[in-house]
Amino acid sequence: MQLTPDETILFTLGGIGINETIVNTWLVMIVLTVASIIITRHLRPDVPPNRWRTTLEVIVTAIQSQIEEISPRASRHVLYFSGTLFLFIALSNLLLVVPGFEPPTASLSTTAALALSVLIAVPLFGITRQGIRGYLKTYIEPSVVMLPFNIISEFSRGLSLAIRLYGNVMSGAVIAGILLGVAPFFFPVVMDVLGLLTGLIQAYIFAVLATVYISSATATHGKPPEKEKDQ
Structure with a gap:
């Protein structure tokens, strides 16, 4: 049993092996893009919403309300x-x-890339909110002595995000593989159900932690929270 889709080379392009992780990542992105285009192609006030549009609106509204609870800004x-x-x-x-x-989330390269996007987004949101000087000042709070510890903390966040997501996805795949060999008819169904539930929970945790880190970076100390206007 292969532990990561990185090990499966599907084809070569210009002498470079394209593995299953890359292909499946693009498949997920294509599915999301096509689905959003199809669902929102008639997004007008005079067109009554269908069930797909209603479902999408419920998902977006739930995500927005959760973000607003975490970050007042x-x-x-x-x-x-x-x-x-x-x-x-x-x-x-x-x-x-x-x-x-x-x-693709069963690959450490994918989870590391997602964590890296959070590491890049956090200072960008912080600089946008507080300016470069204001954001960099947070690294020496409450004193200059904390500078190296704050830097290490910043990078450890990204590392923990990547390892957490990768570990949870891979642990489910390994357990499913073991149970498949023990009882190939009953356990795989149960593990698929648990895998879907775990996958949704991990997606929720990852997004929430990313929002928490962004909220921390955009916090203006000494000023009351103020929600941004929609842009």
Whole structure:
């Protein structure tokens, strides 16, 4: 049993091996893009919403309300970023029910890339809110002595995000493989159900933690919280 889709090379392109992780990542992105285009192609006030549009609105509204509870300064850009992370991870894990599909989140390279996007987004949101000087000042609070510890803390966040997501997805795959060998008819069904539930929970946790880190970076000390206007 292969422990990661990185080990499966599907084809070569220009002498470079394209593994299953890359292909499945693009498949997830294509599914999300096509689905959003189809659902929103008639997004007008005079057109009554269908069930797919209603479902999408419920999902977006739930994500937005959760973000607003976490960050009183949440803007549309936080919704776009954290919502995209949630949808990508959730769909990647939900497609596990498709025979032969290995979720890209089962690869450490994918989870590391997602964590890296959070590491980049956090200072960008912080600089946008407080300016470069104001954001950099947070690294020496409450004193200059804390500078190296704050830097280490910043990078450990990204590392913990990547390892947490990868470990949970991979542990489910390994347990399913073991049970498949013990009882190939009953346990796989149970593990698929538990895998779907775990996948949704992990997507939620990852998006929430990303929002918490962004909220911390955009916090203006000494000023009352103020919600941004929609942009």
